Amino acid sequence: MTEPKRTFALGAYLTGSATNGDAWRAPGEDVDADITFARYRDYVDLLEQGRFDSIFLYDNVLPVPDPAAVADTPALPRWDTFTLLAALAVTSRHIGLIGTASTSFNEPYNIARRVASLDRLSGGRAGWNVVTATGGGENFNLPRHPDHADRYERAHEFVDVVTGLWDSIAPGALLRDKRSGRWLDPALVRPLNHKGRFFSVAGPLNAPPPVQRRPVLAQAGASGPGRDLAARIGEVIYTAEYDPAAGRAYRADVLDRAARHGRGEAHLRILPGLAPFVGESDDDARAKFETYLRYLDHGDSLRGLSAYASLGVDLSAWPRDRPIELGEVAETNSHKSRQSLIVDWIRRDRPTPRDVLRHFTRGGHRIIVGTAREIADDIEGWYRTGAADGFNIMFTSAPDGIRDFVRLAVPELQRRGLLRTDYTGRTLRENLGLPDPATP
Template identity: 75%
Template sequence: MIRSRKERTPFALGAYFTGGATNGDAWRAPEEDTDADIEFQRYRDYVAVLEKGRFDAIFLYDNVLPIPDPSLIARTPMLARWDTFTLLAALAVTSSHIGLIGTASTTFNEPYNIARRVASLDRLSGGRAGWNVVTATGGGENFNLASHVDHELRYERAQEFVDVVKRLWKTVEPDAFIRDKRSGEWLNATHVHPLNHKGRFFQVAGPLNAPPTIQRPPVVAQAGASGPGKELAARIGEIIYTAEYDINAGRDYRSDILDRAVRFGRDDRHIRILPGLAPIVALTESEAKAKFEHYLTYLDKADILRGLSFYASLGTDLSEWPDDRPVELHCVEETNSHKSRQSLIVDWIRKTHPTKEDILRTFTRGGHRLLVGTPASIVDEMEEWHQTGAADGFNIMFTSSPSGINDFVEMVIPELQRRKIMRSSYASRNLRENLRIPPT
């Protein structure tokens, strides 16, 4: 166990993608791609650059939200998105070392399907698959329901769902396959174990009919931040994504999650907590600032503010707030969607009294932190978070593709490596081994 929460864990770096037409909001800049939703080679090329940068994993965000008014997303790269595991399966073939983490909700899937899908990706990629467990911020209306499933119920289902998936992965022992042409024995039946699970939400007989996983089992990621979300993260999350933007809040969050994990009997050294970070980097401060201003000229500010208001369920459309007055939020009704993001942004607005412009310059559309600076200043910040127990690494949210990806790999990665925060070669072709998280 970690004695002090300030003790350094191996630094982990993830790359966040939406699986959509572009990544980041500066898609109108002439140099950025707008067709990654139809041109697979864009993802192939991004991943090749990230592998050169020795990223541990890419992570594909996903949701299945209904869109009652499509005009609201007419100026935003939100539609269309690849099915995450289909895209990752193709990337498994074009890449060799980077981890491939896909999102699948426990609210609109069945454990058997997900266990099989992730196991198949793990085999296909030679041991690089991960599953980002979400309860989904919305989507009931696309799955025979009148509205989204209640937050608490979603998390209760998620707990059982993940347990069943993990147990399904163990139903066939890796040495069960004999494949002996001479004797005619294909399988050692004593090494195959039906599950016969009968729970509150699921009945699953098993065993899992899927290629045996290489990582035994694939890595499980999660991003819980509300009460039930943190409990789930602490119980099953090996990588935990968060949106903390303040170092003290980051330390508190990490310490809280690790304490809870220990209470679940887990070893807290085997958890990687990765806050999101959207960097804009250049070789000098003034160039970085100019790049940021250039980036802002391509944003549809009203649309970004509307998107953030919706995503964080602020109950007020920030885009309609007067330019020159600090934003005030009075009674914000608690959401059933994204409880933690709502409280994070609402608390920040109430504490700092920002104008709309301040909000735009602090957060991305999804409420993650923007950081503008040189490789040294950005790495200073990352290092401080890592050294003082606020993070085990970061989930990088590029503000544009391909420039944001290229900039980070060309400028920030060498600085991380020079300071020995990051390795300069992969330790393995297996995600779990690269993260140094032993099988569970």
Template identity: 40%
Template sequence: MTGKSPSMIVTAALMHGLGMHTGAWMARDGAADDHLSAAMYKDIARTAEAGKLHALFLAEQMTNQEVGTERPCGALDTATVLAVMAAVTDRIGLVGTASTTYNEPYDLARRFATLDHLSGGRVGWNSIATQNPTVVEQFGGGVSLDHEQRYARADEFIDVVLRLWESWEEGALVGDKAAGVFASEDLVHEIDHKGEYFSVRGPLPFPRTPQGRPVIFQAGSSPRGRDQAAKYADVVFTAQHVLQDAIDFRNDMRDRAAAYGRDPDSIKILPGISLVLGSTETEARERKEHLDEVFGTGPNLRKLAKRVGLPVDVLELDEKFPAHLLGPDEEFKGSIGFRRSIVNLAVTEGLTVRELIAQYGGGHHQVVGTPEQVADDMKERMEAGAADGFTLMIDMLPSGIHDVVDMLVPELRQRGLFHDDYEHDTLRGTLGIGPASAVPATAANAA
């Protein structure tokens, strides 16, 4: 496929410290604190770049209050870890989560623009309006923002960050030593923002980045979250178990983007897939069974209960999932997108609670099998219009990344579904989303 745009975007998500699966830290070889080692992140970055993955996606959990001491979580500072990975790579994209609820726009804009400069234009910011109420206890306490307040703050936050990233126009850096002109004052602008949540003068203290601005990822799946993504996001990371739900989600996002005057092709939808790979189906299933067994049913049951908003004691393992007991989404304090996807999977397939625990992949569509079986699934979803590519939820680190590169990537290439090499220097170019452009303030028909 050299010389052509890749038909499938593939990124890999690094979640929960040592892998997406809750039992990863016990099932894997290696020390329980490997997620605190720079060596692991360097190995992952080099391996993923050797496989020509489009990007690595690093989640960030700002506190361990939700998981306690039960397992490691991805609580290291995102920007620092991305910098470590940037230093040992040249082409792969590096995307990190940072909250709009517990950061300030100026600091975040400066931090991610710094990374984008130092990496040569390979950085993305995954914007998240943090819903976990325990995080507020680490930031002075008080009352957590409700759903609408979180998204109102996030809208203003993203708008300020974009304006800061654009506060130096193209060509502002002159660098004329003879004339003693470093930068053109006329092309550097204060933003003088005064809003409901923030007051920011600007500008940033350095020129815009090699790709114009970092790529914006976003993962909100509620109606409010979708509208924000349609307005601002370049890439949408989503959880969709059921194929028709995934098709409907992508169509809805493209329609919403068009309502904001955007080219629908400028927004890429990359649903998560939880992978457990093996050279044979038996090998893959044995790996999955080992991961499930070491962690145990109890913790997995508690995790499912939290994902859907039900008490643990109403979840009978060998009874049908009790969807009729669920309260309305409007009263749910967790991720509405995860909840809807999991519940739709349970209802559509008539699963028992035990079956749902085994199949819901921690929140994402799960595939357990050979590279051929995984490629079949990915191809089906691509051809159905359910995705522009995928975010691979790696079960166990670092072995899961090595399996993707050694087994899945060759299979995708053999089918003509994946590129042979990087064709662009920046993440924006690699993802095929075009140059950065201003986002309209209002939508014509956004819902």
């Protein structure tokens, strides 16, 4: 077998509700993807035409104490991630299906079973985005969101139980031999008998054995403990970086931590988020971006970003054209990484709230506006200089934003030899060029 190497990765980020997020009122935007499966089916068709490796479904289950706070944004409702992916497994053929499930509000047995079932249904295309969750304990019998350090400790043990359960039925265990009457080979079935700080799980897993043996693990932690988890178990790693130097520093740090676990570039694909506005010309791209800005609810977006990054001030209340001044910012228990990213940028560049809206999505991801060539230059530059292994494309418009990217940017990425022109692998793991981490 040849040694796997670093290859370019391209993922698509779709939220579980209206995929276009904040500018949902712009002409042509779908507004019913949260209840209409056909919308997702069509997006995934387009993304397969664009030879994306995977789609990634974000998820959270935060309490909403004041429904008025979400009255103008399509944050609610949200599909159950793995139910939606199971339906997409049937309508798609090649693309990887990565869903989010939190280690704070689930049991590892249930997640191991759910992801194994998706892997089998999709012929080996399942991935699990491991999150400790940015909030939501109040919906799960907890008085508040558990502490950051505890969440990560539980996450490590959770993932070990899940992978242990996936390994609990070795390949070849299922005989189904009518003649001998042997259904399975007991020597190839291994109970887990795990007893740890958080979990006590006997095993083996009662689920169809995953086609990939181990479905792909995605992670996005970016605080110290978050990076440690990503470095130890993450294969696709999502991040938010605003310039190539920051991207390189982040990637070098994660690779350094990964080396302590005997893992290297071949084992991880680090994908910053990127929100593109691509046009036939600069003017066309800019017109699309201006349409987005026109329909963006500026107050809501700034409020969302301020809360998401725990800035301690509400930028929507700040004069739109006055440089932002931040006082002391208390460290958050939620999105630590996003907080430092935005805080550092504000301190360094002294942007106005209007600049913030032009640079970042509400979720704190970088916006890029340009022709296919300009966008491919940017993507290629980050990839070739080790600032990223590819990108997680955050569509701010659907279906047109997806269609534009596939029609304009994808051929340019293919011409440069970055992106495949056809799927070469059968499974998500193969298409990402990742090694098989399962023990024999």
